[in-house]
Amino acid sequence: MTRHELIIGNSRDLGAIPTASVQLIVTSPPYPMIEMWDDVFSGQDPAVKTALEAGDGAAAYERMHRLLDSVWAECDRVLMDNGFLCINIGDATRTVGGDFQLFSNHARILLCFQNRGYCVLPDIHWRKPSNAPNKFMGSGMYPAGAYVTYEHEYILIFRKGGKRTFSGEAKKRRQKSAYFWEERNVWFSDLWDIRGTAQEIAVPAAGRERSASFPFEIPYRLVNMYSAEGDTVLDPFAGLGTTGLACMASGRNSIGVELDPAIAALARRNLAAAPDALNRVIDARLARHAAFVEGLPAEQWERCYENKPHGFRVKTRQETAIRIDRVASVTQRDGVTVCTYE
Numbered sequence: 001m002t003r004h005e006l007i008i009g010n011s012r013d014l015g016a017i018p019t020a021s022v023q024l025i026v027t028s029p030p031y032p033m034i035e036m037w038d039d040v041f042s043g044q045d046p047a048v049k050t051a052l053e054a055g056d057g058a059a060a061y062e063r064m065h066r067l068l069d070s071v072w073a074e075c076d077r078v079l080m081d082n083g084f085l086c087i088n089i090g091d092a093t094r095t096v097g098g099d100f101q102l103f104s105n106h107a108r109i110l111l112c113f114q115n116r117g118y119c120v121l122p123d124i125h126w127r128k129p130s131n132a133p134n135k136f137m138g139s140g141m142y143p144a145g146a147y148v149t150y151e152h153e154y155i156l157i158f159r160k161g162g163k164r165t166f167s168g169e170a171k172k173r174r175q176k177s178a179y180f181w182e183e184r185n186v187w188f189s190d191l192w193d194i195r196g197t198a199q200e201i202a203v204p205a206a207g208r209e210r211s212a213s214f215p216f217e218i219p220y221r222l223v224n225m226y227s228a229e230g231d232t233v234l235d236p237f238a239g240l241g242t243t244g245l246a247c248m249a250s251g252r253n254s255i256g257v258e259l260d261p262a263i264a265a266l267a268r269r270n271l272a273a274a275p276d277a278l279n280r281v282i283d284a285r286l287a288r289h290a291a292f293v294e295g296l297p298a299e300q301w302e303r304c305y306e307n308k309p310h311g312f313r314v315k316t317r318q319e320t321a322i323r324i325d326r327v328a329s330v331t332q333r334d335g336v337t338v339c340t341y342e
Helices: 035-044 046-053 057-078 105-115 169-176 181-187 217-226 242-250 261-272 275-294 298-302
Strands: 002-008 022-027 079-089 092-096 099-103 119-127 136-138 146-148 152-159 191-193 232-235 253-258 305-307 312-314 327-333 336-341
Touching (some): 002 242, 002 261, 022 217, 035 046, 046 057, 057 092, 057 105, 079 105, 152 217, 232 242, 242 253, 242 275, 242 336, 253 261, 261 327, 275 327
Parallel strands (some): 022 079, 119 191, 232 253
Antiparallel strands (some): 305 312
């Protein structure tokens, strides 16, 4: 059984969450200097709007990041020692005061966590290919007048302190939570080719013009890569609950915090309506692995090990205890979603 709580509030104050109670944080915050988020930042700090109206992009950019800094401070408090934090963030390009320039959000967040003493791990480039025929911004064919088009975002990965260790029952949960050999080779690549609209679990947008949710595949991978079954995962910018859905499919607990009550209401509805969609995700994952193993040359297949919980072969001994449980039921009570498993 797993629990999935959704809190309506501002993540600059996570007082409802105990200190050092979360093993993993996976989130995608509002992106500073992306116009759709101006009102969200200005609503919390009027100086942001003042700076933008004055054409002072550098001041607006820094004020926006100081708001995020206060969220990262709270995340640091609730994250256990040796826990992981994964942030999906895109850089921004914008014309302010007549000048077009890049605002490097990922670099500013890296600096924040370096100053906090976090271990900065290799990041992932999430490539979002565009179908637009014009892959540039600016004045066409003349030199010194066009700019590179961004088609990627960053997934920044931090660890709080040294390596996490497991013993006793926690070690067994870690072994059960292992990923498949062929998944490791894709998931731990530094380039993920995932279209922004390609979500296994479709969620509607409301409360603002666009939901800005990341695809389900992104938190699903990260949750499986950096946590074990039974862990608690926090998303301080929960949006439509995509991280919570990924946790439900992975046997992890989750806490989401969302500022917009209308978006939070949709997130709760998404979590409640999820069982069939989640089981399709789980079944597809198992089917992909079975197909991979069956496609191995005979001499490699013979050298594989047996995974008894699922009755198929696996490439390594570390995969023999993997057990991916299907969702049996989802119920909601007092703002908490409870998920049981077959």
